[in-house]
Amino acid sequence: MTLTQRFIDGLWTRNVATTQLLGLCPLLAVSYNVQNAVGLAVASTFVLVFSSCLISLFRKGIPENIRLPCFVLVIATFTTIAHMIMQAYAWDVYQQIALFVQIIVTNCMILGHVESVASKKDVKTSVVTAMGTALGFSLVLFVLGGIRQLLGLLTPFATQPVGSFFVIGIALAMINYLKGISPQGCTEEPQDEPDYTQQNYERFVQ
Amino acid sequence: MKAIATLTLLALVAGCLLALLQLFTADRIEQNQRDAEEQILAGLVDSTDPEILREQGIELVNAEIRGYGGTMKILVAFRAEEILGVRVLGHGETPGFSEVLKPNDWIGNFEKQSVDEVDAVSGATITTNAVIRAVKDSVRGRKDSNP
Incomplete structure (x- = not known):
């Protein structure tokens, strides 16, 4: 797989939010306006890209049996860095999404990416893949934030953020339609498997 | 190893x-x-400088109490014997439920009613009960220190 392919894979084909359905908790909780959505997108991107870079750099030095504690330690460090920087330079946004910045540590998108890509591939590959994945996540956050902010303005008497599950549900349905995925699963014809029964039968007869 | x-x-x-x-x-x-x-x-007192406040007869009392999501920092402003107002300076309550802690919401009740009349909010019982307890404690603490 080339780097461009990996990037597009993370951005669209295997988008964490719309295809793998990972990291939905912070995504739905925060995306009720564009400002918060962008705040979380920037923080998540920062943590994902830098953790991938570091872990990929030291992947040969991390023993197999303690890889998870090591990954979590690195991710937690970058999350704390994001948390401190936001507190210092983006106080207002931070006050809105503080809790969801802190739980980036447990975001399956990041741990999943680190485990499946960064700990196995070289730095360039894992950083490019991380960027694609993070950009895909940010894009979903941004679009969802935009739609829901608009919905909030159009909905009278709404005191709480509106429409999280409806908007993501409709968006997922549309994306699946565009990708040609039917409710039964993939529309592509399954590859014909070689028929072993005849051979087995012949062997049995012999 | x-x-x-x-x-x-x-x-x-x-x-x-x-x-x-x-x-x-x-x-x-x-x-x-x-x-x-x-x-x-800002909406409660003109200044946080203790000197200026003393001239106006206002006393600020800080209180800390455990809420639903960690310690809440609460500030109670007294003028003479009565409560001028209550504000929450910091908290870790669940987003959404913490709305009651905003100045124009439930916490403004302390400015209109006496402490014993203020009721907890259902749905945010732990948070609001903690605030009420903190305010009552600070009232009692003040009485004890200047009888």
Whole structure:
């Protein structure tokens, strides 16, 4: 797989939010306006890209049996860095999404990416893949934030953020339609498997 | 053995990195916090300077109490014997439920009613009960210190 392919894979084909359905908790909780959505997108991107870079750099030095504690330690460090920087330079946004910045540590998108890509591939590959994945996540956050902010303005008497599950549900349905995925699963014809029964039968007869 | 060494080294590097960043950001974070507190108090008192407040007969009492999500920092403003108002300076309550702690919401009840009349809010019972308890404690504490 080339780097461009990996990037597009993370951005669209295997988008964490719309295809793998990972990291939905912070995504739905925060995306009720564009400002918060962008705040979380920037923080998540920062943590994902830098953790991938570091872990990929030291992947040969991390023993197999303690890889998870090591990954979590690195991710937690970058999350704390994001948390401190936001507190210092983006106080207002931070006050809105503080809790969801802190739980980036447990975001399956990041741990999943680190485990499946960064700990196995070289730095360039894992950083490019991380960027694609993070950009895909940010894009979903941004679009969802935009739609829901608009919905909030159009909905009278709404005191709480509106429409999280409806908007993501409709968006997922549309994306699946565009990708040609039917409710039964993939529309592509399954590859014909070689028929072993005849051979087995012949062997049995012999 | 290698596992212990790797983890120790990693934790050490991470710790140093965070400590270094803390040096650079601590001042700004503290400044932001102070600005935010001043903004919260803006509708209640003209100034946070104790000298000016004493001339107006206002006394600010700080209280800390455990809420649903950690410690809440609460400030009670007294004029003579009566409560001028209550504000929450910092908290870790669940987003959404913490709406009651905003100046124009439930917490404004302390300005209109006596402490014994203020009721908890259903749905945010732990949060609001904690605030009520903190206010009652500070009233009692003040009575004890100047009888």
